[in-house]
Amino acid sequence: MSGLAIAPLSREHALDICAWRYDPPYSSYDMTGADPDWLLDPASGFHAVLSGDELVGFRSYGEDGRVPGWEYDDRALDTGGGLRPSLTGRGLGPVAVAVGLAHGRAAFAPPAFRVTVASFNARALRVVEGLGFSRVGRFASTHDGQDFEVLVRPEP
Structure with a gap:
């Protein structure tokens, strides 16, 4: 798979x-x-993650990265995303997230990034912790009661 890029x-x-x-x-x-x-609404903050012309995932910035039940603030840019289901577990996560962070840095210049990850998702937690995110809290979603971890990575 060739290098990944963020696109509309x-x-x-x-x-x-x-x-x-x-x-x-x-x-x-x-x-x-x-x-x-x-x-597709620009206010939703979704972008494609492409390998050449192939859609391999998506990244989002802003409200979509938030889960009901945590008291979010504007001290960090929330980001989320996903990979095509057939591509999960193949080691693409770190590159996809890093490309997304680079795009978010260039587009928004946030003081920090924040991710909210389901507590059971050990793969995603390993990826974001490997990219310098630190856990700052845990909560149960007011939507479905599922446990989530909140992680933050300050930007230099």
């Missing part, structure tokens, strides 16, 4: 993402209920 999300990308289904226990990340028009 197209309608084709949004429709593709809305069909993604993950194997349990990652099925909580399924995008099947998402509205493609919401993904």
